Amino acid sequence: MNDSRSRWLALAVLALAQFMVVLDVTIVNVALPAIQTDLGFSAEGLQWVVNSYTLTFGGLLLLGGRMSDILGRRRLFLIGLGLFAAASLAGGFATSEGSLIAIRAIQGIGGALLSPAALALLTVIFPAGRDRNIALGVWGALAGIGGTLGVVAGGVLVDGLGWEWIFFVNVPFAVVAILAAPAFITESRRVQGEHSNFDVAGAILGTAGLFALVGAVIRTEAAGWGSTQVLALFGSAVVLIGAFLFVEARAKDPLVPLRLFRVRGLSVSAIALALNGGAFLGMFFLTALYLQQVHGDSALEAGTHFLPMGGAAILSAVIGAQLVTRFGTRAAYLGGSAVGAVGLLLLSQAGADATFAGGLLPGLIVFGLGLPLVGVANQIAAVAEVPHEDAGAASGVITTAFQVGGALGLALISTTATTRTGDLLAAGAVQTDALAGGFERGMLIAAGLAVANLVIGAVRAPRIRPDAAMVAEASAA
Known part of the structure; x- marks a missing residue:
């Protein structure tokens, strides 16, 4: 080569x-x-x-x-x-x-x-x-x-x-x-000789625990928080994740070296990216349904209506890399969280009769501008303070955090929205109004995740000034 x-x-x-x-x-x-x-x-x-x-x-x-x-x-x-x-x-x-x-x-x-x-x-x-x-x-x-x-x-x-x-x-x-x-x-x-163990047990226990946790959140809508089924799933999640931590703490060559979480940048970034993933995946899931089931879009129209958000995200990623280099990771993290929260709050105001241009477009663009700022800033902060030999593991941890946070956030946001829709239908609302009410509730929960990110960033995020090479590597992670 x-x-x-x-x-x-x-x-x-x-x-x-x-x-x-x-x-x-x-x-x-x-x-x-x-x-x-x-x-x-x-x-x-x-x-x-x-x-x-x-x-x-x-x-x-x-x-x-x-x-x-x-x-x-x-x-x-x-x-x-x-x-x-x-x-x-x-x-x-x-x-x-x-x-x-x-x-x-x-x-x-x-x-x-x-x-x-x-x-x-x-x-x-x-x-x-x-x-x-x-x-x-x-x-x-x-x-x-x-x-x-x-x-x-x-x-x-x-x-x-x-x-x-x-x-x-x-x-x-x-x-x-x-x-x-x-x-x-x-x-x-x-x-040969480096990282010679797979740690399959850790991977299976961790993944199974996450499935149980997400399953428990999803089942709350149908069975209720205090039901035997939901409590059993939560209990299983606690046991499985506890076993995962036990295995990782004692493994000779763990998939997730727990010592990494003593590094403030990595621990904060993992939480930040999990919350960012949850807000994004939940928003995207509900908005795709809203556009077709409430707004009356075809699948192609719904896809086209997401384009402004995608364009805003690409623009923000390009500009954000320069902002992180100039002002540091903490400023970009806080700015992205605040902008994302505003975008989600704007989306929550869309009712059953909202037009796309007036009811959805502003929120989608604003949210698209905020999302990459949080991502790039925390991808950099996560690896900046860990030893070079642990950089690959740290990158894997934050990528996993985004995916897992996305699944948990989607479960929480969608389940909350479905519950609200069901309550409105039971109260006599027409279907489109009930679905719009569920969408509103879901966007408020997603905005709550973005606000939580803002608070965590303000209290705990480190100030890091990366160089251009670090930004390029983080953007690809």
């Missing part, structure tokens, strides 16, 4: 695969109403279309990175890519709620194997310096571009071909990457 042309072709292959994973996050949300109608999903079950993917992806991400280091990064990249493609193909043929949820979980496992392997390959292929910074910039830009294109692509596919094609579309991307990877990417692995 010394040839310059081959390096950039390798980046194209890796970027194609990562683009597919990023695209999958937003493309599915636009299709949720169609999936709900076709497969008979309950409001409770619909959350699992998103959360089963998010939890397996986030929960197994660190294990995937460790396995790629030991077994070979290209090998795990190809295995994860093949698993993701196979699950995508199966997803398009799903005929029931349970089968689609299970397939989405398998997709998450594939993503957890391929994504860390791809980023590790990128850092091996490009030596430190200008070329690596460019490659990392391309990698980081995929999040904004893929997420923005996903909502439009999802709308086009759902309206033109059916929701099944949001899964089928992944297959050609994956096939191209699988065929091209051996030609442009050579195998690499960590030096």
